[in-house]
Amino acid sequence: MLEVLGSVLPNAVAIAISPLPIIAVILMLMSPRAGKMGLGFLLGWIAGIAVAVTAFTLLAGVIPEPDADKGSQPIVAVIQVVLGVLLVLLGVKQWRSRPAHGEEGELPAWMTKIDTMGIGAVVGIGFALAAVNPKNLLAAAAAGTVIGRAGLGGGAITWTLVLFTLVAAATVLVPVFIALLAPSRAATVLAGVRTWLASNNAAIMTVVFFLLGAQVIGKGLGNF
Template identity: 40%
Template sequence: MGVVIGELLPLALGVVISPLPVIAVILMLLTPRVRDAGLAFLGGWVLGIAAATTVLVLIAGAIGMSSETGEPKTSVSWIQLLLGVLMLTLAVRQWTARPGAGAAAELPGWTRAVETLTPARAASLGLTLSAANPQNLLMYVAAGIVVGRGALSVGGQVVAVAVFTLIAACGVAVPVLAYVVDAERVRAPLEGLRTWLEQNHAIVVFMLLLVIGVVLAGRGFGGIIG
């Protein structure tokens, strides 16, 4: 179990560091008429992570991630290599799309509608961003492989998915819970964080995808030649 959790941690952190959901929830929290939408967004975010990861763990279990000797199948190593290459490709796209010096960062169009969301629509947005985001999906696929090849019991798999979900949700959960506890004290830090993420989200995502992409590609390549 410890080895599986250890391998899941960087993947969960990859979801944590995803800037756009954090920007979205901060915008909700700082807008009085949609403040309640922040909690709804968090609920959808957690549900999306848990559901997508669970489905991929079940798929990994059905396929079978280990050979009869207990070693990972060669096909698993190829999948990891492919995931790594895909992440590196996305990293290159993030780098080339970053704004030039002094230029304003371009955010997705949906961020402009965040301040008018109802709780129901906020929950739906949180679910969509967590479950259908390509960057996150790559993390979930990699997490499914890690859990699937870990030879865990059903209970162990549930614990692994729960730990992954709790850590992965922290990027959104921490601002929301901090705001609930002491709204006035965290307002200025949240505003500063939002501004910084808006300007630097492309660089943050680039570094994240680069590091995890190299790790996954290295594991996959090592499994293939080993």
């Protein structure tokens, strides 16, 4: 189990390093309803990650077993290479859409309406950013393919999925707990983090896309 977990941890970190969800939860934690908004977003974020990686883990079970003589897994290899290429292409797209030097990146329009959102909408946004976001979906697909094909027992798969989800959710989980435990000190720290992430979003995501894409392509090539 530890070998499989180590293999998919980069995918979990790639999901965790998602500036937009972190910025969103920080804005929620700086709103008048900080506690409810933050916990609602965290719930949706964790649920989205768990559903995505679990779904791809289950789907991996329908892939034919590898050739017993050659040990190759051509179907898995093709899936991983395609996922890796898509991640690299997303990295290129992210880099080309980066703001000019000295300018702050433009944030989605819905972020300006956070203060007026209900808890249901907040949970839904957290879920969508985790499970529907292309980068996170590709990272979850790559991880699920590895977990589902590792030959682990039911208990080991469950623990791997739980630990994967916790690592992937950490960058949203930590700000929420900081804000709940030390609200007066958290405001200044979180505001600084939000500004830095907004300015460096494109560069961060470009690096994440390229590194994760290269890793997934490498795994795919090794399965031919």
